[in-house]
Amino acid sequence: xxxxxxxxxxxxxxxxxxxxxxxxxxxxxxxxxxxxxxxxxxxxxxxxxxxxxxxxxxxxxxxxxxxxxxxxxxxxxxxxxxxxxxxxxxxxxxxxxxxxxxxxxxxx
Amino acid sequence: xxxxxxxxxxxxxxxxxxxxxxxxxxxxxxxxxxxxxxxxxxxxxxxxxxxxxxxxxxxxxxxxxxxxxxxxxxxxxxxxxxxxxxxxxxxxxxxxxxxxxxxxxxxxxxxxx
Numbered sequence: 216x217x218x219x220x221x222x223x224x225x226x227x228x229x230x231x232x233x234x235x236x237x238x239x240x241x242x243x244x245x246x247x248x249x250x251x252x253x254x255x256x257x258x259x260x261x262x263x264x265x266x267x268x269x270x271x272x273x274x275x276x277x278x279x280x281x282x283x284x285x286x287x288x289x290x291x292x293x294x295x296x297x298x299x300x301x302x303x304x305x306x307x308x309x310x311x312x313x314x315x316x317x318x319x320x321x322x323x
Numbered sequence: 324x325x326x327x328x329x330x331x332x333x334x335x336x337x338x339x340x341x342x343x344x345x346x347x348x349x350x351x352x353x354x355x356x357x358x359x360x361x362x363x364x365x366x367x368x369x370x371x372x373x374x375x376x377x378x379x380x381x382x383x384x385x386x387x388x389x390x391x392x393x394x395x396x397x398x399x400x401x402x403x404x405x406x407x408x409x410x411x412x413x414x415x416x417x418x419x420x421x422x423x424x425x426x427x428x429x430x431x432x433x434x435x436x
Contacts (some may be wrong), residue, residue: 248424256412258366258427271344301366308379309421310356 218242219304221314228321234289236317238302247285248311249276252299261287261300292321325349327428329415335406335434342402346415346433355398356416356425357390359383366414372398405435 219240230279238247246265250258262269262276264285269276273292278285288294297320303311328347336342347356357369366375371378372390380388398417402409412432416425 220410246422247370250427256360256432257429258414260426261426263424290391303366305422305425308371309418310371310379311358311366312368315365
């Protein structure tokens with residue numbers, strides 16, 4: 216069983232749709248990091264959160280530490296949102312354990 | 324805004340050759356990490372480094388791998404004798420405190436032929 220699981224693995228949406236990506240984890244301390252990876256391979260930080268909710272533009276991330284679950288929402292999705300979205304959990308030794316990623320494709 | 328940089332962006336090498344991947348972490352950060360991502364797979368932890376020594380390493384990080392902070396700015400990953408299965412994207416990351424947010428470099432794509 217993966218220590219960090221994401222769902223769905225693949226997601227295709229129409230432009231303008233509301234998107235939700237989920238992350239459940241069995242390891243980690245008290246925070247979670249959402250990252251974005253574009254086709255070129257670089258990793259961009261979106262949010263690090265340890266409680267409640269964070270919002271940046273059209274992106275919203277929520278976390279429930281007790282249930283070890285986090286969601287990333289994208290409102291009014293756009294083709295430029297197409298990327299792989301990854302959740303990563305810092306463990307007790309502070310290395311990150313990564314999820315397998317959710318590959319999002321937004322169609323115009 | 325400070326960022327982690329990595330060089331080269333792409334390295335092609337022959338099996339058995341030594342490679343050194345370079346990273347410049349954010350200047351006031353003290354904790355450094357290497358991760359790798361084989362094509363189509365998830366990102367995996369290789370090694371963490373603090374206070375000039377390895378804090379933790381994964382099973383992947385065998386005797387063929389080594390890390391070094393040769394000066395006050397660079398952090399390097401050396402693979403002594405590359406294998407085909409070392410082909411991957413290698414990411415360097417740094418953070419300013421334990422458990423803190425890690426900042427990732429753009430990666431080095433290593434291709435072993």
